[in-house]
Amino acid sequence: MASRLQAAIDAQAQRVPQKTAFYNSRGESITYSELKRQSDALAHWIAKNDSITPKTPLVVYGHKSPLMLVCFMACVKSGHAYVPVDVVYPRDRVASIIGQLGPTVVLDTIGTIPQLLEDALERPCFDVTELQAELADELCAAQDATLEGVGENDLFYILFTSGSTGTPKGVQITTECVDNFSKWLMDSEFAVDEERIWFNRSPFTFDVSLTDMAAGLTRGDTLFALEDEADKSLALAFEALGTSDATEWVSTPSFVDQCLADESFDAQLMPNLKRMLLAGEVLRPETVRLAQKRFPGLRVFNGYGPTESTDLVTLCEITPEMLSADRALPIGYAKPDSQLLVLDPVSLEPLPDGEHGELFVVGNTVATGYWQRDDLTQAAFGCCPQQLAGQSRSYRTGDEVTREPDGLYYYHGRYDLQIKLHGYRIELGDIESALCALPEVHMACVLPSMRDGAISHLVALLVLADPNEKAGFALTKRLKAALRTTIPSYMVPRAFKYVDAFPLNPSGKADRKALAALITD
Amino acid sequence: MANENIEERIIELLIDITGEEEIGDYRDDDLFEEDVLDSLGAIELLVRLKEEFGIAIAPTELEREEMNSVNKIVERVQERL
Numbered sequence: 212m213a214s215r216l217q218a219a220i221d222a223q224a225q226r227v228p229q230k231t232a233f234y235n236s237r238g239e240s241i242t243y244s245e246l247k248r249q250s251d252a253l254a255h256w257i258a259k260n261d262s263i264t265p266k267t268p269l270v271v272y273g274h275k276s277p278l279m280l281v282c283f284m285a286c287v288k289s290g291h292a293y294v295p296v297d298v299v300y301p302r303d304r305v306a307s308i309i310g311q312l313g314p315t316v317v318l319d320t321i322g323t324i325p326q327l328l329e330d331a332l333e334r335p336c337f338d339v340t341e342l343q344a345e346l347a348d349e350l351c352a353a354q355d356a357t358l359e360g361v362g363e364n365d366l367f368y369i370l371f372t373s374g375s376t377g378t379p380k381g382v383q384i385t386t387e388c389v390d391n392f393s394k395w396l397m398d399s400e401f402a403v404d405e406e407r408i409w410f411n412r413s414p415f416t417f418d419v420s421l422t423d424m425a426a427g428l429t430r431g432d433t434l435f436a437l438e439d440e441a442d443k444s445l446a447l448a449f450e451a452l453g454t455s456d457a458t459e460w461v462s463t464p465s466f467v468d469q470c471l472a473d474e475s476f477d478a479q480l481m482p483n484l485k486r487m488l489l490a491g492e493v494l495r496p497e498t499v500r501l502a503q504k505r506f507p508g509l510r511v512f513n514g515y516g517p518t519e520s521t522d523l524v525t526l527c528e529i530t531p532e533m534l535s536a537d538r539a540l541p542i543g544y545a546k547p548d549s550q551l552l553v554l555d556p557v558s559l560e561p562l563p564d565g566e567h568g569e570l571f572v573v574g575n576t577v578a579t580g581y582w583q584r585d586d587l588t589q590a591a592f593g594c595c596p597q598q599l600a601g602q603s604r605s606y607r608t609g610d611e612v613t614r615e616p617d618g619l620y621y622y623h624g625r626y627d628l629q630i631k632l633h634g635y636r637i638e639l640g641d642i643e644s645a646l647c648a649l650p651e652v653h654m655a656c657v658l659p660s661m662r663d664g665a666i667s668h669l670v671a672l673l674v675l676a677d678p679n680e681k682a683g684f685a686l687t688k689r690l691k692a693a694l695r696t697t698i699p700s701y702m703v704p705r706a707f708k709y710v711d712a713f714p715l716n717p718s719g720k721a722d723r724k725a726l727a728a729l730i731t732d
Numbered sequence: 733m734a735n736e737n738i739e740e741r742i743i744e745l746l747i748d749i750t751g752e753e754e755i756g757d758y759r760d761d762d763l764f765e766e767d768v769l770d771s772l773g774a775i776e777l778l779v780r781l782k783e784e785f786g787i788a789i790a791p792t793e794l795e796r797e798e799m800n801s802v803n804k805i806v807e808r809v810q811e812r813l
Contacts, residue, residue, distance in 0.1 A: 706751025
């Protein structure tokens with residue numbers, strides 16, 4: 212039985228063949244019939260290719276081109292999970308992901324794997340942009356052949372996220388997870404019967420990118436995205452958004468904040484914008500107020516969900532009452548098929564409404580674990596004593612939440628060192644490991660710098676290996692350059708501070724509270 | 733306003749935003765390439781320039797290349813005063 216998500220998207224090729232399924236700021240686009248034709252052809256090509264081991268996850272490299280969708284669909288149609296790898300990833304991170312996957316191959320959608328990646332890519336790499344002629348032949352030959360796609364319990368995709376020890380970990384999402392998530396959105400208030408164009412800012416390496424695929428592509432909507440260069444220039448982004456006719460908006464709150472900082476971000480620029488779905492970090496009331504001032508009548512939704520439970524698990528519309536209440540905004544109501552438990556983080560006993568506890572997600576969108584990391588899987592997915600019999604999977608989020616009697620959940624922070632910056636999920640330990648791997652560094656501690664209750668940037672505090680080394684911007688520049696070869700640029704702390712020694716806590720570890728006091732003036 | 737004074741105030745501002753005390757010694761460095769500023773940092777800078785000097789620069793008005801170093805930021809501010 213094929214994936215319901217994939218079948219629903221393919222069905223649009225019959226219903227609305229000439230309609231645009233996806234287009235981007237470069238003007239690249241694809242119709243529903245082309246999406247089906249090209250992904251079918253590529254799926255047959257993959258199935259016949261001797262260098263591709265059946266059922267292995269395949270890397271899809273690129274950013275936001277129509278070919279990314281073609282590759283995703285081709286992978287699942289030929290029985291392979293897809294693993295998106297974004298162009299912003301540095302060589303070492305790509306190498307780590309490919310190394311963990313083992314006998315994979317890379318489907319390159321941008322035509323030129325940058326030089327810096329070449330030595331990281333020891334696996335075969337196929338330039339999908341060059342395959343068109345071959346694929347046309349493939350389709351003629353394949354008219355009668357049938358393919359075996361991914362099954363219900365097979366992996367649909369793997370998303371690699373920041374790991375606390377410096378190695379990215381792959382979250383395994385099955386076909387069942389994706390279909391259950393899609394079903395929720397297809398049945399929810401997002402299943403309105405009108406012409407919709409979705410703008411989604413999230414790269415495909417980020418779980419929220421599934422939102423408009425699940426809610427939009429399954430209904431024959433059009434998706435719009437920013438390619439790399441427009442992602443980096445707000446002027447280009449505005450130009451593209453202004454001509455996009457987008458009616459739906461999906462992004463992090465901080466991207467909306469960036470746009471709102473420019474007064475031309477209003478209903479004149481995007482006259483059709485009706486709904487905004489924000490997720491990935493704390494949503495401040497001020498962001499909603501300003502957005503609704505600039506876009507009269509705009510409906511704003513807040514959502515929350517860990518990558519380990521596919522995508523969102525809570526959602527709600529932000530009402531005027533919520534905005535005027537003297538507290539943080541809620542993250543939403545629980546998705547009907549998910550059980551969201553608030554437990555005491557030590558005893559794992561359930562807590563009554565209103566009390567702070569750790570959120571555990573139980574239900575049919577929880578991942579099957581981390582790729583080839585049984586140790587991490589056991590710790591995060593196997594420790595919920597409160598889940599009901601028959602529900603096989605649970606995930607311990609590490610998030611501190613409360614549930615109110617009206618069913619709304621509120622987010623209060625993390626129990627560990629994971630943070631969200633610009634929507635990116637980052638383990639501070641990941642950055643600290645990368646810093647400590649540099650020969651100049653003896654000890655490293657990375658701390659968030661707060662402004663107005665939200666994280667504004669990261670600060671690295673360092674003890675140098677050689678006490679006589681001259682600390683200063685010249686050294687900082689050198690260390691940052693070295694860091695950029697091992698971790699993505701968005702993880703490189705903005706400020707570096709040098710200290711002679713770290714204050715230690717009674718257990719002999721760096722005292723993060725005392726260090727935090729050093730960076731707040 | 734004396735030019736030197738403007739420069740000093742901008743450098744103070746940048747030290748405050750970036751936490752990098754020696755920023756004034758590297759006035760032609762690309763602040764984005766060196767990961768001293770990112771997109772949110774750049775917006776913070778525009779907001780602070782408005783507070784400090786009363787000049788409004790919209791985030792879409794300038795490309796990164798036009799204000800990616802201390803010297804270029806000083807130039808952009810002086811043009812608008």
